[in-house]
Amino acid sequence: MFLKDIQKKLHNFSQAGMLFLSLLLILVLVNVLSLRHFTRVDLTQERQYTISDISKQILARIDDVLTVKVYFSKDLPPNLRSVTQYVKDILEEYQAYTAQMRVEFIDPLSDPALQEEVEKLGIPQVQFNILKKDKFEIQNGYLGLAFFFEGRHEILPFVENTDNLEYQITSAIQKVGTQQTKTVAFLSGHSEVSLYDLPFGAEEGTPTYIAARRALEQNYDVRSISVKNGEEIVDVDTLIIGGPKEGLKERELFEIDQFVLKGGNAIFLVDPITLFLGIQAQANTTNLDRLLENLGVKLSAALVLDVSNETLTFQSGFMQFIVPYPFLVKTVKDFHSKEVPVVSKIESVVFPWVAPLELSLKEGVSGQILIQTTPKAWKMTAPYNLSPQQDFAPSVRAQYPLAIFLRGRFQSLFSGQTPPALDEGQESTDDPNGRVGISESVEESSVVVIGDSDFLSDRFIERYPDNLTFFLNLVDYLTLDETLIDIRAKTVSSRPIREISEGEKTKLRVLNILGVPFLVVALGIGRYVVRKRRK
Amino acid sequence: MAHIWSLTKKELRTYFHSPIAYVVIVVFLVVSGWLFFRAFFLEGQVSLRGYFLLLPWLFLFFVPAITMRLFAEEKKLKTLEMLLTWPVRDVEVVLGKFLASLLFIIIVLLLSLSIPFSLRTLGNLDMGGVAAGYIGSIFLAAAYLSIGIWISSLTSNQIVAFILTVVASFMLFIVGEDIVLFVIPQGLVPFFDFIGLGTHFESIMRGVVDSRDVLYYLSVIIFFLFLNMRELEKRHR
Numbered sequence: 001m002f003l004k005d006i007q008k009k010l011h012n013f014s015q016a017g018m019l020f021l022s023l024l025l026i027l028v029l030v031n032v033l034s035l036r037h038f039t040r041v042d043l044t045q046e047r048q049y050t051i052s053d054i055s056k057q058i059l060a061r062i063d064d065v066l067t068v069k070v071y072f073s074k075d076l077p078p079n080l081r082s083v084t085q086y087v088k089d090i091l092e093e094y095q096a097y098t099a100q101m102r103v104e105f106i107d108p109l110s111d112p113a114l115q116e117e118v119e120k121l122g123i124p125q126v127q128f129n130i131l132k133k134d135k136f137e138i139q140n141g142y143l144g145l146a147f148f149f150e151g152r153h154e155i156l157p158f159v160e161n162t163d164n165l166e167y168q169i170t171s172a173i174q175k176v177g178t179q180q181t182k183t184v185a186f187l188s189g190h191s192e193v194s195l196y197d198l199p200f201g202a203e204e205g206t207p208t209y210i211a212a213r214r215a216l217e218q219n220y221d222v223r224s225i226s227v228k229n230g231e232e233i234v235d236v237d238t239l240i241i242g243g244p245k246e247g248l249k250e251r252e253l254f255e256i257d258q259f260v261l262k263g264g265n266a267i268f269l270v271d272p273i274t275l276f277l278g279i280q281a282q283a284n285t286t287n288l289d290r291l292l293e294n295l296g297v298k299l300s301a302a303l304v305l306d307v308s309n310e311t312l313t314f315q316s317g318f319m320q321f322i323v324p325y326p327f328l329v330k331t332v333k334d335f336h337s338k339e340v341p342v343v344s345k346i347e348s349v350v351f352p353w354v355a356p357l358e359l360s361l362k363e364g365v366s367g368q369i370l371i372q373t374t375p376k377a378w379k380m381t382a383p384y385n386l387s388p389q390q391d392f393a394p395s396v397r398a399q400y401p402l403a404i405f406l407r408g409r410f411q412s413l414f415s416g417q418t419p420p421a422l423d424e425g426q427e428s429t430d431d432p433n434g435r436v437g438i439s440e441s442v443e444e445s446s447v448v449v450i451g452d453s454d455f456l457s458d459r460f461i462e463r464y465p466d467n468l469t470f471f472l473n474l475v476d477y478l479t480l481d482e483t484l485i486d487i488r489a490k491t492v493s494s495r496p497i498r499e500i501s502e503g504e505k506t507k508l509r510v511l512n513i514l515g516v517p518f519l520v521v522a523l524g525i526g527r528y529v530v531r532k533r534r535k
Numbered sequence: 536m537a538h539i540w541s542l543t544k545k546e547l548r549t550y551f552h553s554p555i556a557y558v559v560i561v562v563f564l565v566v567s568g569w570l571f572f573r574a575f576f577l578e579g580q581v582s583l584r585g586y587f588l589l590l591p592w593l594f595l596f597f598v599p600a601i602t603m604r605l606f607a608e609e610k611k612l613k614t615l616e617m618l619l620t621w622p623v624r625d626v627e628v629v630l631g632k633f634l635a636s637l638l639f640i641i642i643v644l645l646l647s648l649s650i651p652f653s654l655r656t657l658g659n660l661d662m663g664g665v666a667a668g669y670i671g672s673i674f675l676a677a678a679y680l681s682i683g684i685w686i687s688s689l690t691s692n693q694i695v696a697f698i699l700t701v702v703a704s705f706m707l708f709i710v711g712e713d714i715v716l717f718v719i720p721q722g723l724v725p726f727f728d729f730i731g732l733g734t735h736f737e738s739i740m741r742g743v744v745d746s747r748d749v750l751y752y753l754s755v756i757i758f759f760l761f762l763n764m765r766e767l768e769k770r771h772r
Contacts, residue, residue: 027754030750034750043742513565520646
């Protein structure tokens with residue numbers, strides 16, 4: 001019957017329809033579920049697209065829209081083009097872990113209004129050499145990133161290589177996501193290393209920490225502070241004593257001592273000698289050795305020399321010599337602490353004219369030797385001969401610590417005493433402000449001691465960039481969430497095509513574009529012929 | 536299982552008897568190779584990225600060329616009815632044809648391996664990235680194939696099958712691309728982006744295998760193979 005036919009058809013249709021709909025529903029459901037529960041496997045050689053767990057965690061915590069503006073200009077030299085691609089890729093990786101991140105690519109050169117926006121953010125215009133029609137031309141461009149979140153913003157002014165990009169991006173995101181910025185302060189008043197350009201007339205060769213300051217400013221509030229007038233150190237997370245050349249007063253030692261006891265972190269970069277007239281050495285007296293020994297590190301008045309060293313270029317008359325210079329101690333990764341990520345991933349640090357340290361742990365404090373020399377190092381005491389042409393004949397060789405890390409609760413150097421008077425020589429009476437010194441740490445803090453301050457200066461960072469990475473890692477380790485440290489030190493290599501002639505290029509093209517297809521055709525014809533013969 | 540395999544073998548053998556198979560392979564290799572090398576030396580980086588970027592577009596035309604005859608021809612030559620009377624299940628028929636065309640694509644991709652091996656002589660090629668790219672390409676191709684085979688079962692005219700497949704694949708691809716995403720209302724963007732065939736190729740092309748992308752491609756394949764089976768079922772009634 002006709003009706004029964006339709007009924008049957010409808011029945012079949014609806015049955016099949018149900019099956020179809022349920023399958024569709026299942027597929028959609030499975031895919032939607034997978035949006036939250038998924039895994040990503042990075043098969044690339046350097047795991048260059050894998051973001052560390054810390055970054056993922058930070059991304060998961062973002063609860064509002066995060067906008068990332070990539071200010072890259074279009075015309076870039078070839079070595080920077082791979083940077084552009086990598087930035088695009090890694091930001092996509094970030095986006096895979098949070099739906100709140102928006103990424104925009106903007107070329108500031110395309111619109112003067114955009115250029116103004118960019119300059120206001122603090123992203124500088126940079127100059128490149130670009131090869132155009134067989135001529136090198138100077139071109140202006142931009143390679144900066146800006147992160148915007150809830151009215152705040154953070155910038156990465158110049159992304160020239162991808163080495164620490166994940167760290168920089170995650171730090172910027174964390175910084176813009178939280179309202180707190182940590183403060184790093186440099187002590188001043190004792191001819192410490194300057195954070196800024198030297199005034200006209202300064203002695204040539206005087207070290208500066210300009211690069212270090214700039215790098216630190218990316219993540220911290222960087223300040224210079226003085227405690228000459230007995231000011232209490234407040235609102236500082238990490239204090240850096242960078243290469244003082246004059247003695248500290250008792251009161252100043254007291255302030256630093258109290259700062260550490262209140263939970264502040266400190267990094268001491270103390271030189272054993274001061275250089276003058278190029279290659280003459282004078283012992284450096286800062287009075288810090290008492291303070292440091294009380295914390296747990298003995299600083300010797302000596303220089304360390306090592307077989308693992310860098311070379312020195314110097315002139316004698318008309319000749320230029322490049323000789324190995326044992327005073328430029330070059331550390332080897334094998335002798336870096338394996339437990340502390342700060343140094344375990346750094347290949348090598350170069351310390352110029354560094355003092356050996358000795359760990360003398362106090363109760364309640366744990367210590368780690370971060371970096372030490374090879375077992376074949378030796379010491380030199382006063383009088384110091386820094387000439388590269390001397391006959392080094394060490395009698396005693398040993399391994400010496402160069403950087404020590406302490407953490408715990410410390411005892412005051414001034415326990416039981418009233419705070420020292422502001423002026424030396426005065427009787428220390430009860431402090432007019434009613435300040436009482438604490439004798440023991442109220443909370444745990446970290447202290448790092450290194451017997452050298454030059455390794456961080458601009459002159460040496462230029463030649464040995466790992467020195468800066470090491471220092472920045474150190475500051476971060478003490479100051480920030482220490483888990484952030486594992487993100488650092490991931491290098492992405494560029495994979496350039498090696499130099500080959502035009503002829504070789506053509507050969508390659510022919511082989512792939514024509515050669516293989518030719519084989520296929522030959523195979524086809526061969527099979528055809530064989531089949532024909534069989535018939 | 537054995538049925539599927541013998542169907543696959545039969546399908547492949549038939550295909551390779553005709554010169555069309557060789558023409559398709561040759562044209563694909565020549566076009567893809569030529570396009571790749573054009574940009575390669577200018578980029579200056581030893582990477583197969585440029586090649587994988589081409590594939591979604593190349594597959595758009597080459598896959599329909601492979602799938603157009605799979606069912607359409609049989610319907611034209613009236614061999615489909617005969618096939619369906621054999622003691623084989625519909626699912627085996629569909630899977631047989633699917634696997635045959637997938638194997639064909641795999642053969643073509645294997646032949647293209649001359650490129651990464653040539654590149655290795657020029658510098659440090661990231662083989663992990665290359666492996667991921669090829670895995671992704673197989674999934675992408677399989678997705679296109681499943682669409683193509685289904686459409687082929689809807690008509691007896693190969694040309695119609697070809698054109699319809701190109702259009703359908705194109706639409707499913709373009710829906711997730713920026714061109715479309717820019718003009719649709721903001722709320723629909725995540726949905727459209729997810730549906731796009733190209734979107735799920737992005738990560739894997741870089742070397743990162745994401746389970747969501749794999750799941751997506753498997754879903755597309757299962758969906759269209761299912762539709763295909765339903766189409767065959769109709770023939771029984």
